[in-house]
Amino acid sequence: MDDARPKHSGWSWWYLLFLLQLILVLWVPYYNRVEPSWIGIPFFYWYQMAWVIISAILTAIVYRATSR
């Protein structure tokens, strides 16, 4: 490997945040239910919509943490 410019290369522990979101959005048995519903929206739907926002925040955090 090239060692002159180590940034952006190799592993960062921050990437575990990606693994976390992968598991939580693909573990279907956990969220395939109606309750607790929110303003009439079943859990199945608002849980996954909420994860869109959370995932964007997590990605922004990983971006900040690995950019320096």
Add this chain to the structure above:
Amino acid sequence: MQEINWVALSVFVLLFALITWLGFAAAHWRKGDLDQLHEWGLGGRRFGTFVTWFLVGGDVYTAYTFVAVPALAFGAGAAAFFAVPYTIIVYPILFLVFPRLWNVCHKHGYITSGDFVRGRFGNRWLALAVSITGIVATMPYIALQLVGIQVVVGALGISGSGWAADLPLLIAFVVLAAFTYSSGLRAPASIAIVKDILIYITAFVAIIAIPIELGGFGKIFAAVPPQKLLLAVPGPNTTGAYGSYATLAFGSALALFLYPHSLTGILSASSSKAVRRNAAMLPGYSFMLGLLALFGFFAIAAGVANLPEYAAGFKQFGNNFAVPALLLHSFPSWFVGVAFAAIGIGALVPAAIMSIAAANLYTRNIHREFINSQPTDRQESQIAKWVSLIVKFGALVFIIFVPTQYAIQLQLLGGIWIIQTLPAVMLGVYSRWFNDWALLLGWAAGIFAGTAMAIAVNLKPAYPLMLGGHTFPGYIAVYTVILNLVVSVVLTPVFNALRAGKLPMDQTAAADYLA
């Protein structure tokens, strides 16, 4: 068919005229020499974070998606929502793999995945396999975009018989072909900005106004039949609907950025930093896609399928008519015009980028590699321009003369095929470990098995894999890319031994992948 909606049609035509002008004017935007392929076909790699956001967003969240996902929710219910986890997990993949790919492509002047594979593995046949897969997977996708236009044109009340029925599509096609030819990637990039603003306005107005009109989300979801509201709980010894849902999301996410048009969008960014930033910003589109999926339920609750004025539309377009009918039912004509224009223009953006991407692949990895190895810059961009015309014309002929169902089925097969380029492209970005011939055989195994499995289940995405008395229904693309990887891994030491250590040159160096 219902009568022509003149107000909506006028707004629609007006907005269409605006983007036509914009498409041609775009040739002068961040001006470059359009006789060079990277200027015509990648916009000179000059798009910053925000333009890339609009471009990639307009590119991967296509008009067809905006029609088909709510249509699936309308018809099949919860299963349609796989599009949401799909477009969540696609962004970590984008973040981890594609900035590296951007860097190496920028460094070596690569403009296609075929270019990269050729440089990395030094095998023109592997590059050819990757390029042909890309072109073949893209063609039906372009055809489906035209379906998006057909649906909204039909919903505006324009109908005819025979040749006249296809006239609006023909006009849209000529406009699309002309501005793509003259402005290259700058045209869809500029149009994407207008179109996405229209789409966002439509989505957010509808998500607030329609539930109020229908008496709240509680009432809407109460109108959805219970068996559609959630996924069916799997029986004993099977992962059932859970398995298909999760693997469809996962496999689609792995495949998305392997499509030539997605890659073209990414490579046109001005830096790998812009790509990384977009991984955090593009979920904005995923959120909107989730809202649009809910429109399918709004359409159920509004009961549009039983209203006589939409009967003809449903008869002609099936469930794809659900969203247009809902919009017609819920909004004043002028707003319907805005919303339909968003969908119609939304079809032109990805169709333009797809045809450019396919043209880049042909020009670089087939023509230059096998026919004329020393073209001038001008010849190269001229070939690409012509190929982009041919590709679009092919899609138009296809959609006019062949039943839509075939385009949908081919699009499904395309997803299974394109994922077979994953080991060479996405893993190739991280490692040169694989042997090029082993990758080619892995690709062939994946294509063959994937096609056979899809045919065995009558061209559905999920295949019920039996293992030790258990059934695992899952997305064929995921199963076959695993087979592809196993074949590549097993054969790599074999081919390396046969070659006795003489590997082809790797043009790229480890530092080329870093910012």
